[in-house]
Amino acid sequence: MKNQKRTTIYDIAKKLNLNASSVSRALSNNSNVSEATRKLILDTAKELNYKQNSLASNLRKGHNQTIGVIVPRINQNYFADVIAGIEEVTYQKGYNLVICQSNESSAREVKCVNTLINQHVSCIVISISADFEDDKHLQTIKEHGIPLIQFDRVAEHLDTFKVLNDNEQASIDAVSHLIEQGYKRIALLEGPQNVNIFKQRKAGYLAALKKHNYPILPELIKENAWTKELGAESTKELLSLAEPPDAIFASTSDFSALGVLEVATRMGLKVPEELGICGYSNEAFTEITSPSITTIDQYSVSMGKTIANLYFQEIESSEKDNNPKIVSIKPKLIIRSSTLRNKTD
Known part of the structure:
Protein backbone atom coordinates (compact mmCIF):
# COMPACT_ATOMS: atom_id res chain seq x y z
CA MET A 1 0.00 0.00 0.00
CA LYS A 2 1.32 3.42 -0.92
CA ASN A 3 1.82 5.97 1.85
CA GLN A 4 -1.04 8.47 1.93
CA LYS A 5 0.00 12.00 0.95
CA ARG A 6 0.27 14.32 3.93
CA THR A 7 -2.45 16.97 4.03
CA THR A 8 -1.13 20.54 3.83
CA ILE A 9 -2.68 23.96 4.39
CA TYR A 10 -2.87 24.25 0.60
CA ASP A 11 -5.21 21.24 0.46
CA ILE A 12 -7.48 22.87 3.04
CA ALA A 13 -7.37 26.21 1.20
CA LYS A 14 -8.23 24.55 -2.13
CA LYS A 15 -11.20 22.69 -0.66
CA LEU A 16 -12.60 25.87 0.90
CA ASN A 17 -11.57 28.21 -1.94
CA LEU A 18 -9.55 30.33 0.49
CA ASN A 19 -6.01 31.71 0.54
CA ALA A 20 -3.39 29.52 2.22
CA SER A 21 -2.45 32.50 4.41
CA SER A 22 -6.01 32.62 5.78
CA VAL A 23 -5.84 28.92 6.65
CA SER A 24 -2.45 29.41 8.33
CA ARG A 25 -3.75 32.30 10.43
CA ALA A 26 -6.80 30.30 11.53
CA LEU A 27 -4.69 27.32 12.55
CA SER A 28 -2.45 29.68 14.55
CA ASN A 29 -5.43 31.22 16.36
CA ASN A 30 -4.80 34.61 14.80
CA SER A 31 -7.39 37.16 16.01
CA ASN A 32 -7.75 38.60 12.48
CA VAL A 33 -9.78 35.55 11.41
CA SER A 34 -13.52 35.52 12.14
CA GLU A 35 -14.88 32.85 14.46
CA ALA A 36 -17.08 31.40 11.72
CA THR A 37 -14.17 31.09 9.27
CA ARG A 38 -11.91 29.65 11.96
CA LYS A 39 -14.47 26.96 12.82
CA LEU A 40 -14.93 26.06 9.15
CA ILE A 41 -11.17 25.73 8.65
CA LEU A 42 -10.65 23.69 11.83
CA ASP A 43 -13.51 21.35 10.93
CA THR A 44 -12.08 20.85 7.43
CA ALA A 45 -8.60 20.28 8.82
CA LYS A 46 -9.98 17.54 11.07
CA GLU A 47 -11.92 16.03 8.17
CA LEU A 48 -8.77 15.89 6.01
CA ASN A 49 -6.70 14.52 8.91
CA TYR A 50 -4.38 17.53 8.85
CA LYS A 51 -1.32 17.26 11.13
CA GLN A 52 0.48 20.52 11.85
CA ASN A 53 4.21 20.57 11.11
CA SER A 54 5.42 21.85 14.48
CA LEU A 55 9.01 22.35 13.29
CA ALA A 56 7.95 24.56 10.39
CA SER A 57 5.54 26.42 12.65
CA ASN A 58 8.23 27.07 15.23
CA LEU A 59 10.67 28.27 12.59
CA ARG A 60 8.11 30.75 11.28
CA LYS A 61 7.72 32.03 14.83
CA GLY A 62 11.51 32.26 15.15
CA HIS A 63 11.97 29.54 17.74
CA ASN A 64 12.22 25.78 17.97
CA GLN A 65 11.62 23.75 21.11
CA THR A 66 14.67 21.60 20.48
CA ILE A 67 17.97 21.53 22.34
CA GLY A 68 21.09 20.30 20.56
CA VAL A 69 23.63 18.27 22.54
CA ILE A 70 27.17 17.56 21.31
CA VAL A 71 29.27 15.00 23.18
CA PRO A 72 32.63 13.35 22.39
CA ARG A 73 31.25 9.79 22.55
CA ILE A 74 27.66 8.66 22.98
CA ASN A 75 28.64 5.11 24.00
CA GLN A 76 30.41 6.17 27.20
CA ASN A 77 28.29 5.70 30.30
CA TYR A 78 29.13 9.17 31.59
CA PHE A 79 27.90 11.05 28.51
CA ALA A 80 24.92 8.73 28.04
CA ASP A 81 23.84 9.46 31.62
CA VAL A 82 24.29 13.22 31.16
CA ILE A 83 22.02 13.04 28.10
CA ALA A 84 19.48 10.99 30.07
CA GLY A 85 19.46 13.65 32.78
CA ILE A 86 18.93 16.44 30.26
CA GLU A 87 16.13 14.51 28.55
CA GLU A 88 14.33 13.81 31.82
CA VAL A 89 13.89 17.55 32.37
CA THR A 90 13.35 18.67 28.77
CA TYR A 91 10.66 16.02 28.19
CA GLN A 92 8.60 17.49 31.01
CA LYS A 93 8.89 20.90 29.32
CA GLY A 94 7.80 19.63 25.90
CA TYR A 95 11.27 20.03 24.37
CA ASN A 96 13.09 17.56 22.12
CA LEU A 97 16.79 16.70 21.97
CA VAL A 98 19.04 16.35 18.94
CA ILE A 99 22.18 14.38 19.89
CA CYS A 100 25.45 14.75 17.96
CA GLN A 101 28.75 12.91 18.47
CA SER A 102 32.08 14.57 17.71
CA ASN A 103 33.94 11.26 18.09
CA GLU A 104 36.81 13.28 19.64
CA SER A 105 37.31 15.15 16.34
CA SER A 106 37.36 18.97 16.30
CA ALA A 107 36.47 19.00 12.58
CA ARG A 108 33.46 16.82 13.22
CA GLU A 109 32.53 18.99 16.20
CA VAL A 110 32.44 22.06 13.95
CA LYS A 111 30.11 20.23 11.54
CA CYS A 112 27.84 19.28 14.44
CA VAL A 113 27.65 22.91 15.53
CA ASN A 114 26.80 24.10 12.01
CA THR A 115 24.11 21.44 11.66
CA LEU A 116 22.45 22.52 14.90
CA ILE A 117 22.64 26.21 14.00
CA ASN A 118 20.94 25.45 10.68
CA GLN A 119 18.21 23.59 12.54
CA HIS A 120 17.50 26.74 14.60
CA VAL A 121 17.72 24.91 17.92
CA SER A 122 16.79 26.80 21.08
CA CYS A 123 20.08 26.03 22.82
CA ILE A 124 23.31 24.13 22.22
CA VAL A 125 24.90 22.06 25.00
CA ILE A 126 28.46 20.87 24.37
CA SER A 127 31.37 18.98 25.90
CA ILE A 128 34.36 19.66 23.64
CA SER A 129 36.45 17.02 21.85
CA ALA A 130 39.91 15.96 22.99
CA ASP A 131 41.63 17.58 20.00
CA PHE A 132 39.78 20.89 20.46
CA GLU A 133 41.73 23.59 18.59
CA ASP A 134 39.95 26.93 18.92
CA ASP A 135 36.57 28.34 19.88
CA LYS A 136 35.57 30.01 16.59
CA HIS A 137 32.65 27.64 16.06
CA LEU A 138 31.49 28.27 19.63
CA GLN A 139 31.69 32.01 19.03
CA THR A 140 29.52 31.44 15.94
CA ILE A 141 26.81 29.95 18.16
CA LYS A 142 26.78 33.12 20.25
CA GLU A 143 26.78 35.32 17.13
CA HIS A 144 23.59 33.56 16.00
CA GLY A 145 21.97 34.42 19.30
CA ILE A 146 21.69 30.77 20.37
CA PRO A 147 22.28 30.16 24.09
CA LEU A 148 25.36 28.01 24.74
CA ILE A 149 25.95 25.80 27.77
CA GLN A 150 29.32 24.08 28.10
CA PHE A 151 29.74 21.14 30.47
CA ASP A 152 32.59 18.97 31.76
CA ARG A 153 35.13 19.67 28.98
CA VAL A 154 34.93 23.38 28.24
CA ALA A 155 36.69 26.26 26.51
CA GLU A 156 37.62 27.95 29.77
CA HIS A 157 38.09 31.50 28.49
CA LEU A 158 34.81 31.62 26.58
CA ASP A 159 32.17 33.52 28.55
CA THR A 160 29.21 31.12 28.58
CA PHE A 161 27.11 29.18 31.04
CA LYS A 162 29.15 26.23 32.33
CA VAL A 163 28.37 23.13 34.40
CA LEU A 164 31.58 21.62 35.74
CA ASN A 165 32.96 18.90 37.99
CA ASP A 166 35.51 19.71 40.68
CA TYR A 299 26.99 12.30 39.25
CA SER A 300 26.35 12.40 35.52
CA VAL A 301 22.54 12.12 35.56
CA SER A 302 22.40 14.92 38.12
CA MET A 303 24.72 16.97 35.92
CA GLY A 304 22.36 16.51 32.97
CA LYS A 305 19.39 17.69 35.03
CA THR A 306 21.42 20.68 36.22
CA ILE A 307 22.23 21.60 32.60
CA ALA A 308 18.58 21.46 31.54
CA ASN A 309 17.37 23.37 34.58
CA LEU A 310 20.01 26.02 33.95
CA TYR A 311 18.50 26.60 30.51
CA PHE A 312 14.92 26.86 31.74
CA GLN A 313 15.67 28.83 34.91
CA GLU A 314 18.35 31.21 33.69
CA ILE A 315 18.41 31.46 29.90
CA GLU A 316 14.64 31.47 29.42
CA SER A 317 14.13 33.81 32.38
CA SER A 318 12.73 37.25 31.68
CA GLU A 319 15.42 38.64 33.98
CA LYS A 320 18.61 38.03 31.99
CA ASP A 321 21.89 37.81 33.91
CA ASN A 322 24.76 39.53 32.13
CA ASN A 323 27.22 37.24 33.91
CA PRO A 324 26.68 33.64 32.76
CA LYS A 325 26.46 31.30 35.71
CA ILE A 326 29.05 28.61 36.44
CA VAL A 327 27.76 25.62 38.39
CA SER A 328 30.21 23.20 40.03
CA ILE A 329 29.35 19.63 41.04
CA LYS A 330 31.63 17.75 43.45
CA PRO A 331 32.36 14.17 42.33
CA LYS A 332 32.66 11.31 44.84
Whole structure:
Protein backbone atom coordinates (compact mmCIF):
# COMPACT_ATOMS: atom_id res chain seq x y z
CA MET A 1 0.00 0.00 0.00
CA LYS A 2 1.32 3.42 -0.92
CA ASN A 3 1.82 5.97 1.85
CA GLN A 4 -1.04 8.47 1.93
CA LYS A 5 0.00 12.00 0.95
CA ARG A 6 0.27 14.32 3.93
CA THR A 7 -2.45 16.97 4.03
CA THR A 8 -1.13 20.54 3.83
CA ILE A 9 -2.68 23.96 4.39
CA TYR A 10 -2.87 24.25 0.60
CA ASP A 11 -5.21 21.24 0.46
CA ILE A 12 -7.48 22.87 3.04
CA ALA A 13 -7.37 26.21 1.20
CA LYS A 14 -8.23 24.55 -2.13
CA LYS A 15 -11.20 22.69 -0.66
CA LEU A 16 -12.60 25.87 0.90
CA ASN A 17 -11.57 28.21 -1.94
CA LEU A 18 -9.55 30.33 0.49
CA ASN A 19 -6.01 31.71 0.54
CA ALA A 20 -3.39 29.52 2.22
CA SER A 21 -2.45 32.50 4.41
CA SER A 22 -6.01 32.62 5.78
CA VAL A 23 -5.84 28.92 6.65
CA SER A 24 -2.45 29.41 8.33
CA ARG A 25 -3.75 32.30 10.43
CA ALA A 26 -6.80 30.30 11.53
CA LEU A 27 -4.69 27.32 12.55
CA SER A 28 -2.45 29.68 14.55
CA ASN A 29 -5.43 31.22 16.36
CA ASN A 30 -4.80 34.61 14.80
CA SER A 31 -7.39 37.16 16.01
CA ASN A 32 -7.75 38.60 12.48
CA VAL A 33 -9.78 35.55 11.41
CA SER A 34 -13.52 35.52 12.14
CA GLU A 35 -14.88 32.85 14.46
CA ALA A 36 -17.08 31.40 11.72
CA THR A 37 -14.17 31.09 9.27
CA ARG A 38 -11.91 29.65 11.96
CA LYS A 39 -14.47 26.96 12.82
CA LEU A 40 -14.93 26.06 9.15
CA ILE A 41 -11.17 25.73 8.65
CA LEU A 42 -10.65 23.69 11.83
CA ASP A 43 -13.51 21.35 10.93
CA THR A 44 -12.08 20.85 7.43
CA ALA A 45 -8.60 20.28 8.82
CA LYS A 46 -9.98 17.54 11.07
CA GLU A 47 -11.92 16.03 8.17
CA LEU A 48 -8.77 15.89 6.01
CA ASN A 49 -6.70 14.52 8.91
CA TYR A 50 -4.38 17.53 8.85
CA LYS A 51 -1.32 17.26 11.13
CA GLN A 52 0.48 20.52 11.85
CA ASN A 53 4.21 20.57 11.11
CA SER A 54 5.42 21.85 14.48
CA LEU A 55 9.01 22.35 13.29
CA ALA A 56 7.95 24.56 10.39
CA SER A 57 5.54 26.42 12.65
CA ASN A 58 8.23 27.07 15.23
CA LEU A 59 10.67 28.27 12.59
CA ARG A 60 8.11 30.75 11.28
CA LYS A 61 7.72 32.03 14.83
CA GLY A 62 11.51 32.26 15.15
CA HIS A 63 11.97 29.54 17.74
CA ASN A 64 12.22 25.78 17.97
CA GLN A 65 11.62 23.75 21.11
CA THR A 66 14.67 21.60 20.48
CA ILE A 67 17.97 21.53 22.34
CA GLY A 68 21.09 20.30 20.56
CA VAL A 69 23.63 18.27 22.54
CA ILE A 70 27.17 17.56 21.31
CA VAL A 71 29.27 15.00 23.18
CA PRO A 72 32.63 13.35 22.39
CA ARG A 73 31.25 9.79 22.55
CA ILE A 74 27.66 8.66 22.98
CA ASN A 75 28.64 5.11 24.00
CA GLN A 76 30.41 6.17 27.20
CA ASN A 77 28.29 5.70 30.30
CA TYR A 78 29.13 9.17 31.59
CA PHE A 79 27.90 11.05 28.51
CA ALA A 80 24.92 8.73 28.04
CA ASP A 81 23.84 9.46 31.62
CA VAL A 82 24.29 13.22 31.16
CA ILE A 83 22.02 13.04 28.10
CA ALA A 84 19.48 10.99 30.07
CA GLY A 85 19.46 13.65 32.78
CA ILE A 86 18.93 16.44 30.26
CA GLU A 87 16.13 14.51 28.55
CA GLU A 88 14.33 13.81 31.82
CA VAL A 89 13.89 17.55 32.37
CA THR A 90 13.35 18.67 28.77
CA TYR A 91 10.66 16.02 28.19
CA GLN A 92 8.60 17.49 31.01
CA LYS A 93 8.89 20.90 29.32
CA GLY A 94 7.80 19.63 25.90
CA TYR A 95 11.27 20.03 24.37
CA ASN A 96 13.09 17.56 22.12
CA LEU A 97 16.79 16.70 21.97
CA VAL A 98 19.04 16.35 18.94
CA ILE A 99 22.18 14.38 19.89
CA CYS A 100 25.45 14.75 17.96
CA GLN A 101 28.75 12.91 18.47
CA SER A 102 32.08 14.57 17.71
CA ASN A 103 33.94 11.26 18.09
CA GLU A 104 36.81 13.28 19.64
CA SER A 105 37.31 15.15 16.34
CA SER A 106 37.36 18.97 16.30
CA ALA A 107 36.47 19.00 12.58
CA ARG A 108 33.46 16.82 13.22
CA GLU A 109 32.53 18.99 16.20
CA VAL A 110 32.44 22.06 13.95
CA LYS A 111 30.11 20.23 11.54
CA CYS A 112 27.84 19.28 14.44
CA VAL A 113 27.65 22.91 15.53
CA ASN A 114 26.80 24.10 12.01
CA THR A 115 24.11 21.44 11.66
CA LEU A 116 22.45 22.52 14.90
CA ILE A 117 22.64 26.21 14.00
CA ASN A 118 20.94 25.45 10.68
CA GLN A 119 18.21 23.59 12.54
CA HIS A 120 17.50 26.74 14.60
CA VAL A 121 17.72 24.91 17.92
CA SER A 122 16.79 26.80 21.08
CA CYS A 123 20.08 26.03 22.82
CA ILE A 124 23.31 24.13 22.22
CA VAL A 125 24.90 22.06 25.00
CA ILE A 126 28.46 20.87 24.37
CA SER A 127 31.37 18.98 25.90
CA ILE A 128 34.36 19.66 23.64
CA SER A 129 36.45 17.02 21.85
CA ALA A 130 39.91 15.96 22.99
CA ASP A 131 41.63 17.58 20.00
CA PHE A 132 39.78 20.89 20.46
CA GLU A 133 41.73 23.59 18.59
CA ASP A 134 39.95 26.93 18.92
CA ASP A 135 36.57 28.34 19.88
CA LYS A 136 35.57 30.01 16.59
CA HIS A 137 32.65 27.64 16.06
CA LEU A 138 31.49 28.27 19.63
CA GLN A 139 31.69 32.01 19.03
CA THR A 140 29.52 31.44 15.94
CA ILE A 141 26.81 29.95 18.16
CA LYS A 142 26.78 33.12 20.25
CA GLU A 143 26.78 35.32 17.13
CA HIS A 144 23.59 33.56 16.00
CA GLY A 145 21.97 34.42 19.30
CA ILE A 146 21.69 30.77 20.37
CA PRO A 147 22.28 30.16 24.09
CA LEU A 148 25.36 28.01 24.74
CA ILE A 149 25.95 25.80 27.77
CA GLN A 150 29.32 24.08 28.10
CA PHE A 151 29.74 21.14 30.47
CA ASP A 152 32.59 18.97 31.76
CA ARG A 153 35.13 19.67 28.98
CA VAL A 154 34.93 23.38 28.24
CA ALA A 155 36.69 26.26 26.51
CA GLU A 156 37.62 27.95 29.77
CA HIS A 157 38.09 31.50 28.49
CA LEU A 158 34.81 31.62 26.58
CA ASP A 159 32.17 33.52 28.55
CA THR A 160 29.21 31.12 28.58
CA PHE A 161 27.11 29.18 31.04
CA LYS A 162 29.15 26.23 32.33
CA VAL A 163 28.37 23.13 34.40
CA LEU A 164 31.58 21.62 35.74
CA ASN A 165 32.96 18.90 37.99
CA ASP A 166 35.51 19.71 40.68
CA ASN A 167 38.11 17.51 39.00
CA GLU A 168 41.07 18.79 40.99
CA GLN A 169 39.55 17.97 44.38
CA ALA A 170 38.37 14.57 43.15
CA SER A 171 41.93 13.72 42.08
CA ILE A 172 43.31 14.92 45.41
CA ASP A 173 40.85 12.58 47.14
CA ALA A 174 41.84 9.65 44.90
CA VAL A 175 45.60 10.04 45.32
CA SER A 176 45.27 10.70 49.06
CA HIS A 177 43.32 7.44 49.35
CA LEU A 178 46.13 5.57 47.57
CA ILE A 179 48.67 7.11 49.94
CA GLU A 180 46.56 6.15 52.95
CA GLN A 181 46.55 2.59 51.62
CA GLY A 182 50.34 2.56 51.84
CA TYR A 183 51.24 2.94 48.16
CA LYS A 184 54.60 4.68 47.71
CA ARG A 185 55.14 5.11 43.97
CA ILE A 186 51.91 6.36 42.42
CA ALA A 187 51.86 6.78 38.65
CA LEU A 188 49.51 9.04 36.68
CA LEU A 189 47.91 8.32 33.32
CA GLU A 190 46.96 11.76 32.04
CA GLY A 191 44.88 13.01 29.13
CA PRO A 192 45.56 15.81 26.60
CA GLN A 193 46.53 18.87 28.60
CA ASN A 194 44.72 21.23 26.20
CA VAL A 195 41.47 19.95 27.74
CA ASN A 196 40.49 21.54 31.05
CA ILE A 197 39.40 18.38 32.89
CA PHE A 198 42.66 16.51 32.26
CA LYS A 199 44.70 19.55 33.25
CA GLN A 200 42.70 19.85 36.50
CA ARG A 201 43.05 16.16 37.32
CA LYS A 202 46.83 16.35 36.89
CA ALA A 203 46.88 19.42 39.15
CA GLY A 204 45.02 17.39 41.78
CA TYR A 205 47.50 14.52 41.49
CA LEU A 206 50.45 16.89 41.95
CA ALA A 207 48.75 18.71 44.84
CA ALA A 208 48.10 15.45 46.70
CA LEU A 209 51.72 14.33 46.34
CA LYS A 210 52.92 17.70 47.60
CA LYS A 211 50.44 17.64 50.50
CA HIS A 212 51.77 14.27 51.67
CA ASN A 213 55.44 15.15 51.00
CA TYR A 214 55.76 12.63 48.17
CA PRO A 215 58.33 13.35 45.45
CA ILE A 216 57.08 14.24 41.96
CA LEU A 217 58.72 11.74 39.60
CA PRO A 218 58.38 12.59 35.88
CA GLU A 219 58.96 8.96 34.86
CA LEU A 220 55.71 8.03 36.62
CA ILE A 221 53.60 10.46 34.57
CA LYS A 222 52.44 9.14 31.20
CA GLU A 223 51.01 11.55 28.62
CA ASN A 224 47.83 11.08 26.57
CA ALA A 225 46.98 7.66 28.03
CA TRP A 226 43.26 8.25 27.73
CA THR A 227 41.92 5.10 26.02
CA LYS A 228 42.04 1.43 27.03
CA GLU A 229 44.71 0.72 24.43
CA LEU A 230 46.86 3.73 25.37
CA GLY A 231 46.37 2.95 29.05
CA ALA A 232 47.61 -0.59 28.49
CA GLU A 233 50.63 0.60 26.50
CA SER A 234 51.58 3.13 29.18
CA THR A 235 51.19 0.48 31.88
CA LYS A 236 53.62 -1.85 30.10
CA GLU A 237 56.16 0.99 29.98
CA LEU A 238 55.65 1.87 33.64
CA LEU A 239 55.94 -1.71 34.84
CA SER A 240 59.17 -2.18 32.88
CA LEU A 241 60.91 0.55 34.87
CA ALA A 242 63.75 -0.45 37.19
CA GLU A 243 61.54 0.88 40.00
CA PRO A 244 57.97 0.37 38.76
CA PRO A 245 54.97 2.03 40.40
CA ASP A 246 52.94 0.19 43.02
CA ALA A 247 49.76 2.13 42.12
CA ILE A 248 48.39 3.73 38.96
CA PHE A 249 45.82 6.52 38.91
CA ALA A 250 44.11 6.44 35.50
CA SER A 251 42.80 10.00 35.71
CA THR A 252 41.57 9.96 32.13
CA SER A 253 38.82 7.31 32.34
CA ASP A 254 37.79 3.91 33.60
CA PHE A 255 38.58 2.54 30.14
CA SER A 256 42.20 3.47 30.71
CA ALA A 257 42.04 1.81 34.13
CA LEU A 258 40.65 -1.31 32.47
CA GLY A 259 43.72 -1.34 30.22
CA VAL A 260 45.90 -1.19 33.36
CA LEU A 261 44.01 -4.10 34.94
CA GLU A 262 44.30 -6.26 31.82
CA VAL A 263 48.09 -5.77 31.66
CA ALA A 264 48.49 -6.43 35.39
CA THR A 265 46.45 -9.64 35.07
CA ARG A 266 48.52 -10.88 32.13
CA MET A 267 51.72 -10.17 34.06
CA GLY A 268 50.47 -12.08 37.08
CA LEU A 269 50.49 -9.07 39.39
CA LYS A 270 48.18 -9.21 42.38
CA VAL A 271 45.72 -6.32 42.55
CA PRO A 272 45.59 -4.54 44.98
CA GLU A 273 48.45 -6.16 46.92
CA GLU A 274 51.17 -5.50 44.33
CA LEU A 275 49.46 -2.85 42.22
CA GLY A 276 46.67 -0.47 43.15
CA ILE A 277 44.40 0.79 40.35
CA CYS A 278 42.07 3.79 40.39
CA GLY A 279 40.01 4.99 37.44
CA TYR A 280 37.66 7.91 36.76
CA SER A 281 33.96 8.20 35.75
CA ASN A 282 32.30 5.19 37.42
CA GLU A 283 31.53 3.30 34.23
CA ALA A 284 29.13 0.39 34.80
CA PHE A 285 31.79 -2.30 34.21
CA THR A 286 33.94 -1.11 37.15
CA GLU A 287 31.64 -2.92 39.58
CA ILE A 288 31.93 -6.30 37.87
CA THR A 289 35.63 -6.57 37.00
CA SER A 290 37.81 -8.82 39.13
CA PRO A 291 38.77 -7.09 41.29
CA SER A 292 36.22 -4.25 41.12
CA ILE A 293 37.82 -0.91 40.25
CA THR A 294 38.02 2.12 42.53
CA THR A 295 36.78 5.12 40.60
CA ILE A 296 35.22 8.57 40.80
CA ASP A 297 31.49 9.10 40.34
CA GLN A 298 30.74 12.37 38.54
CA TYR A 299 26.99 12.30 39.25
CA SER A 300 26.35 12.40 35.52
CA VAL A 301 22.54 12.12 35.56
CA SER A 302 22.40 14.92 38.12
CA MET A 303 24.72 16.97 35.92
CA GLY A 304 22.36 16.51 32.97
CA LYS A 305 19.39 17.69 35.03
CA THR A 306 21.42 20.68 36.22
CA ILE A 307 22.23 21.60 32.60
CA ALA A 308 18.58 21.46 31.54
CA ASN A 309 17.37 23.37 34.58
CA LEU A 310 20.01 26.02 33.95
CA TYR A 311 18.50 26.60 30.51
CA PHE A 312 14.92 26.86 31.74
CA GLN A 313 15.67 28.83 34.91
CA GLU A 314 18.35 31.21 33.69
CA ILE A 315 18.41 31.46 29.90
CA GLU A 316 14.64 31.47 29.42
CA SER A 317 14.13 33.81 32.38
CA SER A 318 12.73 37.25 31.68
CA GLU A 319 15.42 38.64 33.98
CA LYS A 320 18.61 38.03 31.99
CA ASP A 321 21.89 37.81 33.91
CA ASN A 322 24.76 39.53 32.13
CA ASN A 323 27.22 37.24 33.91
CA PRO A 324 26.68 33.64 32.76
CA LYS A 325 26.46 31.30 35.71
CA ILE A 326 29.05 28.61 36.44
CA VAL A 327 27.76 25.62 38.39
CA SER A 328 30.21 23.20 40.03
CA ILE A 329 29.35 19.63 41.04
CA LYS A 330 31.63 17.75 43.45
CA PRO A 331 32.36 14.17 42.33
CA LYS A 332 32.66 11.31 44.84
CA LEU A 333 35.42 8.75 45.27
CA ILE A 334 33.98 5.22 45.07
CA ILE A 335 36.38 2.88 46.88
CA ARG A 336 36.41 -0.71 45.63
CA SER A 337 38.69 -3.74 45.81
CA SER A 338 41.38 -2.57 43.35
CA THR A 339 42.89 -0.19 45.93
CA LEU A 340 41.89 -1.75 49.26
CA ARG A 341 45.27 -3.03 50.32
CA ASN A 342 44.54 -1.91 53.87
CA LYS A 343 41.20 -3.57 54.63
CA THR A 344 40.55 -1.24 57.57
CA ASP A 345 40.04 1.76 55.21
